Amino acid sequence: MTTVARVVLDSPLPQLDRLFDYRVPAELEDDCVAGVRVKVPLRTGARMSDGYVVEIVTEGEYPGELSQIEAVLSPVPVLAPEIWTLARAVADRAAGVASDVLRLAVPPRQVRAEKAWLARDTAWSPPPVTAPPVTGYADGVLEAVVTEHGRAAVAAVPQPVALGDADAPVWVPGWAATLAQAAAHTVAAEQSAVIAVPDFRDVIDLERALLAVMPPERVVRFDAKQTNGQRAKALLQARTHPVVAIGNRTAMYAPATELGLIAMWDDGDASFIEQRAPYVHTRDVALVRAAQSGAALLFVAHARSTDVQRLVELHWLQDVAPYRVKTPxxxxxxxxxxxxxxxxxxxxxxxxxxxxxxxxxxxxxxxxxxxxxxxxxxxxxxxxxxxxxxxxxxxxxxxxxxxxxxxxxxxxxxxxxxxxxxxxxxxxxxxxxxxxxxxxxxxxxxxxxxxxxxxxxxxxxxxxxxxxxxxxxxxxxxxxxxxxxxxxxxxxxxxxxxxxxxxxxxxxxxxxxxxxxxxxxxxxxxxxxxxxxxxxxxxxxxxxxxxxxxxRRELHFPPAVRVATMTGTDEAVTAAVEALGDAVVGPVLGPVPVEDDALPGTVRAIVRFPYAHGAEVAATLKAEVIRRSSTRRVLKGGNRRRAAPTLRVRLDDAEPFSEV
Incomplete structure (x- = not known):
């Protein structure tokens, strides 16, 4: 019986954004498991590419003869199944490439961190957590949202809160205390929590609040200030036991053992907008992950974003406010x-x-x-x-x-x-x-x-x-x-x-x-x-x-609708707009000229579309990008680089509206 590995390639090319089948040679069968890094041949084998094994099957989808995996780069499974599912869904929603999302989720290989993880004491388990009440709200309201895996927009307690010992209190912002107490309920039930916050100050505040209600072994940081080695260690730690994963926008891609809670503080902060393709907002990642996992979902803020307000008015999010708390x-x-x-x-x-x-x-x-x-x-x-x-x-x-x-x-x-x-x-x-x-x-x-x-x-x-x-x-x-x-x-x-x-x-x-x-x-x-x-x-x-x-609803502006921004040659942008057909609402904004040194004559058009048409619009635009990318000519010269893409697509881009 042939063992087949289905592999996602580490490539930004949209035409390679699918799973490829490779035969697993007998000598690699023990190490080649779902989630490991591998090296595989492309086409005739003249070129090699890194990738991740997504699944192992006994029968592949490719009818022809399969190439075999060249090497297993590490026996440590770094790509959790739920993170692959998340990356695929996030990329599809944004008309992007899954490997671009995986670069945000999985740090480069760190041999020292992997060796330490393989040598760990598998019998060890972190200390248990006793859940404190969530203070500042009506008795049991937020606890019920968390334990029943509900969804809520939570108005934050607008004052500092003292946690821990009364003789040596730990002062933290009200929002940090609320999230720490909610996370404690999750971990006490032997489930994990993932909490994303805007910047390093918020990470510090949240970590201090968490350490006041649970042991440090239960808290794992993911943030931009970490080295690749620290990120790799955190990733492996989060896969081992139920913990609270905290950090900036990359924390939303942290693996989790029995995910029970997903939360964000101040989702309207601009730092949650990813600056790398496919440019997905952390709030959208949280929404996708909550839908996939069934975990509880909390958006905590003082001033609610219009995006969260839309979900409240749709009754998709429960509206939770503090109870008998002094306001500023x-x-x-x-x-x-x-x-x-x-x-x-x-x-x-x-x-x-x-x-x-x-x-x-x-x-x-x-x-x-x-x-x-x-x-x-x-x-x-x-x-x-x-x-x-x-x-x-x-x-x-x-x-x-x-x-x-x-x-x-x-x-x-x-x-x-x-x-x-x-x-x-x-x-x-x-x-x-x-x-x-x-x-x-x-x-x-x-x-x-x-x-x-x-x-x-x-x-x-x-x-x-x-x-x-x-x-x-x-x-x-x-x-x-x-x-x-x-x-x-x-x-x-x-x-x-x-x-x-x-x-x-x-x-x-x-x-x-x-x-x-x-x-x-x-x-x-x-x-x-x-x-x-x-x-x-x-x-x-x-x-x-x-x-x-x-x-915004009257003007057909986001977040009342979604938007897609298309940039490229006039011919490519016009063709992409025409391909969308009746999926758009309101007039097309453009095409208008924009400056682009790599592609003279570049234009930009913006279309708006209902949320219900999101999957259709994303699939159509991605197909247009693949069609244009597959026919890009190779420039003459020693490095044989390809010409600039004639069509670029970005969904839910707020930048064109920054000067409205």
Whole structure:
């Protein structure tokens, strides 16, 4: 009887995105099992390719003579069956290639990690977990969602929470405590949980919360800061026992023993958008995986995304809110008079300045600003012309007072800058960034410790002692027990940015910062009035998401519909649009010219389609991509590289709507 291995090739070519049958020679039968890495021949055997064994069968689908597997690269099965199923479904949904998804899910081979895993004590098992109650919500509500494998959109507890021993409490954000307690219920039932969060600060907060309710052997990290060796070790550990896998977007592809819970914190964060093909949002991966596994699904946030709001309004997600929990005391200041002196220069009204001065005497005060650096940009001191980089044309900025101007895009230093308009060599800052705000607050609050936190100076936590923390949006460090006062500046500037999701993003920035305040602390929303200010003051944050989704439905904008972006030659894009037929809704947006150095004459078209037509649209567009890729000509030259693809497809791409 012939043993046949069905192999997925590690190739980005769409025409190779299927399973290939290979004969397993007798000497490799013991090691060649589902999930292992193998080397296999392509076509006549002149070329070799790596791949993964998806399954072992006794009869293949190919009717002809089979080539045999060249080698088993490692006897360790690194591709779990459920991850292959997930990768295949995610790729099909996005008209992509499964091997591109597998590169996100499976790290490169690490021999040391594999040897350690093979030599492990198979009789060892991690300590058991005792599940604590999920606090902040009505008794048993979230526990029931988790244990009954339900689905819920959860409004986060908007204040820091103390976990662990009362004599030495562990202070964590409310959302982290909720997810840790929910995960503890899952692991206590000997099931695994997978939790994805936006960035490293959130990973640290969540890990601290988890370690307060379960032993460290039950927590496994997957994040971008890990080495390939650490990722490989985590992957193998997650396959061995029920654990909680946490991390950024790659964590959603973590293997799991008896998966019982899938959760995301702040799914509207832009860092969940994968930057590599097929560019799938982590939220969509979570939805696919929950449907495949039957695991419980939680989306936790302060300000709900319109994508989750859509699922709530379809009654696909249960709406869960905190019960009898104090909300932040938000005070809009749009009609209040301004302060004087340095406080006015720092854009702080008089009431907020007085509250911050008093709070800074006994605790930490948070000041959220829109931009890093000293100013938002530089202009010629003589004629006022905007200063740009000579290397890439990007805007110049200054990280601090007196620093050499530096490009915000490529980082090049503008030594000896001369204005191309008037020839002047002096620049001055415009706008106010985090560093300039910190300088002015230092003069407004003499003797008070000033701390700056932004992308170049990341901080996870600052002590709960008198200080003023100036942080850019999303970079706010935590304080044990919460901030004594919070000032939200530059709101008008944040809302003035063009884009489809500006209101969603700004509401997330504000609510996430406000939730870092101590119970009873005042939160000043500076310069903002109207509907958003009312939603913040009343802490009724589902209203803006509902209103925004209603507007999107009228305009046929995502997430009311799905979108497909096609880029390539005019002929290829037009043919792809025509192939979709009646699957699209509304008018086709384009084709319009776009810049592409690799393919002159490139155009882009965007089509919108109902969710029910998603599989049809993805399959049709992928077929068009394969047809175009199969006929690409080979360029003349020594390396025999192929010409640029004449058609590229991306589904659910938010970028074309960033300037709506």
């Amino acid at each position: 005391k938000v005070i809009p200041t749009v009609q209040q008079t301004g302060a004087e002196g340095f406080a006015a220069q720092a854009r702080i009204p008089s009431s907020a300045w007085r509250a911050a001065r008093e709070a800074s005497q006994h605790g930490a005060v948070l000041v959220q600003v829109a931009s890093p650096g000293f100013g938002t940009g530089l202009v010629c001191a003589e004629c006022g012309e905007r200063a740009h980089c000579r290397v890439c044309g990007g805007p110049l900025g200054s990280p601090h007072r007196g620093a050499t101007p530096q490009c915000r895009f490529c980082g090049a230093l503008a030594v000896g800058f001369r204005c191309p308009t008037c020839g002047n060599g002096t620049v001055k800052p415009v706008g106010q960034g985090a560093q300039r705000t910190a300088d002015e607050l230092g003069r407004a609050f003499p003797g008070t410790r000033i701390v700056v936190a932004d992308g170049s100076r990341p901080l996870d936590e600052v002590p709960a002692r008198p200080s003023i923390v100036v942080a850019t949006r999303g970079a706010e460090p935590s304080v044990p027990g919460g901030y004594a006062c919070v000032l939200l500046l530059d709101g008008e500037k944040m809302l003035a940015r063009e884009g489809l999701r500006v209101q969603e993003d700004v509401l997330r920035f504000w609510t996430n910062a406000a939730a870092k305040s101590a119970p009873g602390a005042e939160v000043y929303l500076v310069g903002i009035g109207g509907r958003l200010a009312s939603a913040m003051a009343l802490w009724r944050l589902d209203g803006p998401a509902h209103d925004e989704l209603t507007d």
